[in-house]
Amino acid sequence: MPELPEVETVRAGLAKSITNATVTGLRIHDPRSLKRHLSGVQDFQKKLVGSKVLDVVRRGKFLWLPLGGGTTALVGHLGMSGQMLVRTPEFPEDKLNRVTIEFETKAGEALELRFVDQRIFGSLAIDDLTQTRDGGAGGFSAGKNRDKPWENLIPISASHIARDPLDEAFDKKAVIEKIRNRKSGIKRVLLDQNLLSGIGNIYADESLWLAKLHFDRLADGISRAKLGELLDISNQVLKAAVSQGGTSFDQQYKNVNGESGFFSQQLYAYGQTDKPCARCQSPIRRQAWANRGSHFCPKCQRPS
DNA sequence: AACACATCCTGACTGC
DNA sequence: TGCAGTCAGGATGTGT
Numbered sequence: 001m002p003e004l005p006e007v008e009t010v011r012a013g014l015a016k017s018i019t020n021a022t023v024t025g026l027r028i029h030d031p032r033s034l035k036r037h038l039s040g041v042q043d044f045q046k047k048l049v050g051s052k053v054l055d056v057v058r059r060g061k062f063l064w065l066p067l068g069g070g071t072t073a074l075v076g077h078l079g080m081s082g083q084m085l086v087r088t089p090e091f092p093e094d095k096l097n098r099v100t101i102e103f104e105t106k107a108g109e110a111l112e113l114r115f116v117d118q119r120i121f122g123s124l125a126i127d128d129l130t131q132t133r134d135g136g137a138g139g140f141s142a143g144k145n146r147d148k149p150w151e152n153l154i155p156i157s158a159s160h161i162a163r164d165p166l167d168e169a170f171d172k173k174a175v176i177e178k179i180r181n182r183k184s185g186i187k188r189v190l191l192d193q194n195l196l197s198g199i200g201n202i203y204a205d206e207s208l209w210l211a212k213l214h215f216d217r218l219a220d221g222i223s224r225a226k227l228g229e230l231l232d233i234s235n236q237v238l239k240a241a242v243s244q245g246g247t248s249f250d251q252q253y254k255n256v257n258g259e260s261g262f263f264s265q266q267l268y269a270y271g272q273t274d275k276p277c278a279r280c281q282s283p284i285r286r287q288a289w290a291n292r293g294s295h296f297c298p299k300c301q302r303p304s
Numbered sequence: 305a306a307c308a309c310a311t312c313c314t315g316a317c318t319g320c
Numbered sequence: 321t322g323c324a325g326t327c328a329g330g331a332t333g334t335g336t
């Protein structure tokens with residue numbers, strides 16, 4: 001599913017419903033969803049149940065919920081098909097639910113967080129928080145609060161993830177220089193979460209269409225000015241998609257209430273195979289690429 | 305370090 | 321209806 005805008009929509013939903021809630025129980029329906037918690041499901045349960053959720057933080061496509069004393073967090077990644085649904089206990093069972101976390105909110109209400117994931121590429125884990133590499137904030141969470149002791153911490157398992165284009169501390173100039181040192185095609189570079197995070201197949205294709213760049217254009221052959229334009233475009237696309245609650249193509253992406261996002265109505269390239277390019281009317285093409293697909297306009301986006 | 309690939313999985317959908 | 325084939329918003333470990 002989910003790239004930055006979808007994960008941010010989930011983050012905001014979780015923050016609203018379970019900040020300051022306490023974990024009262026755990027039901028594991030498929031332990032494979034906890035495979036990234038290396039010390040086993042017993043340990044996961046022991047560290048989670050009884051903890052209070054202090055905050056909900058995101059960097060790129062990683063989410064984490066600082067717990068208890070603020071030195072550990074529940075780390076979630078949605079992979080290709082993960083959903084985090086917030087339900088009341090009476091709400092009918094959700095299909096493909098892998099893990100249920102039971103909460104009591106500050107107001108005393110019982111809620112469940114259901115981790116639904118068709119393909120099981122997503123995961124939940126408890127991880128220790130560590131200082132960020134650049135000393136800045138770990139990630140984004142609403143309401144800046146310098147009193148949050150976990151402000152400048154990040155889960156060890158996400159500490160290699162670069163800042164995303166919506167991050168206040170995103171260093172555009174530095175990222176441009178790094179891109180200029182890459183000999184891969186520009187799309188591969190855009191998808192490299194160690195260089196900049198949050199962009200996946202949809203928003204890569206959209207950004208490249210808007211910038212009129214072919215996905216296989218060698219990154220080191222693109223001017224600094226053009227790369228700056230591309231990063232600005234990515235920033236705008238991600239922001240616009242966040243404002244629409246993300247992109248829902250099928251039943252895979254839903255917010256915490258099980259609702260779809262609306263950004264699919266504003267896509268120019270991704271999923272638009274054979275439809276006319278909005279600029280030049282040439283049919284958009286889908287080309288097999290790196291075990292997935294690239295959507296582009298063969299006229300507006302030339303390989304060289 | 306950087307790069308290209310294979311791999312982890314299930315279910316929905318298409319066409320015969 | 322059944323069955324094979326195709327497709328899917330991602331990260332990671334591997335060998336070079």
